[in-house]
Amino acid sequence: MKDFDKIACNRTFVILLLVIWATIAGLSVSPALSGTWDIQTVDTGNQYASLALDSSDKPHISYYGGMINPGLRYAAWNGSTWNTETVAGGGLGDMTGQYTSLALDSSSKPRISYLGDIMNPGLKYAAWNGSTWDIETVDGGITSGPEGQNTSLALDSSSGKPRISYHDSMNMALKYAAWNGSIWVIETVDGGMPGDMTGQYASLALDSSGRPRISYHDSVNMALKYAAWNGSIWVIETVDTGMMLGQYTSLALDSSDKPRISYYGDMTTPGLKYAAWNGSTWNTETVDGGMLGGSAGQYTSLALDSSGKARISYYDGDLINPGLKFAAWNGFTWDIETVDSEMMGGPGGQFTSLALDSSDKPHISYPVGFMNPRLRYASPFLGDANNDGVVSADDYGSVQLNFGDTGVPGILGDANYDGVVSADDYGSVQLNFGDTAGLGSVPVPEPASAGLLLLGFSGLLWRRMKR
Ligand SMILES: [Ca+2]
């Protein structure tokens, strides 16, 4: 290597180190623990998480354990700690449990759809019977492979019977499996013919009469699509089109069964997008354009509150300002906040999963960490009226100061996260007095330790470069 090249090379590394250092400094200036969110680390080494709330609003999460905890995993919050277990698979390098989707039946028993390992392939279904997990293969022709093979599980509200939408990467099709009480009835909803490539990132919802509706991506037609079973056929329509548009879809139905879809744009219309059917046409809009050509809007998860207002969790891969984000429609505009500013892991499996509890409070599961992957859980930090991460005497003052204000949940003074600053909020401060944000069953690593890891890694590179 010529001296000149060495200097140029070293200069590149100095700049790289400065960028890393600035990123770490940025993390410690704006810590991961936002005042309005309580953030817990649930488990180590996880991806593809799906969250559901039980009848007492306690969170349950299914996920793939990754390299550290291989296999399909399940975590349940008992009110004071997270109980975690391996449901299926679990040997060294086992890939069982990718693309999980969780639902709880009417007695809060967990049901999970997921993909098997290459040694034991297929679309799988695990159901807790009260003492053990019953596991069956729904469709044996599915292997885990490319991004977007989402499974999406819903239970029929009257019978509790499971329904699953999924992408068949062998046949390039969107498929739907329904348990009829004795067998799984499987049908191809869209695609399956030569030249097709459709059904990725599928998201399933059942309407008030139990009929399935599915949002999904079609990569041949470069579109976001929507399929609805009308009782005799699947009616398929194109919601929005672009280059790569329509990935990471999440579907929810409002109280009159009108579909709403969150999804990711593309180079032409970048960022997080939202589509709503008004009864005669689809209205689409950009919620968060993000930075650097549309970094925001991957791994979306959509839920509607009790008045039908949209809430969306999603990932922003922006290098300067990454993290888990949360968008809330306040009736006029989208209120957008960063929930956790720690960078998520590498590509694939970084699912965010959102559910709203009986008082419309959001609960989100998501992974963080590239070198130190962890499963996290975020929910509003209650009692903290002034959003400083501690419930203390100051918060009574914040309620008084902002008394009568209304807005999105979590505005200053709104200690109980209902969007109104009222007498209830004094009660919320009292109830949660002394709490500090970020207390979980697994200690939350300091951003500084991740920084030291990064510095150690770049130091190693630096030494290699100097040889
Ligand atoms: Ca406070």
Ligand SMILES: [Ca+2]
């Ligand atoms: Ca309030």
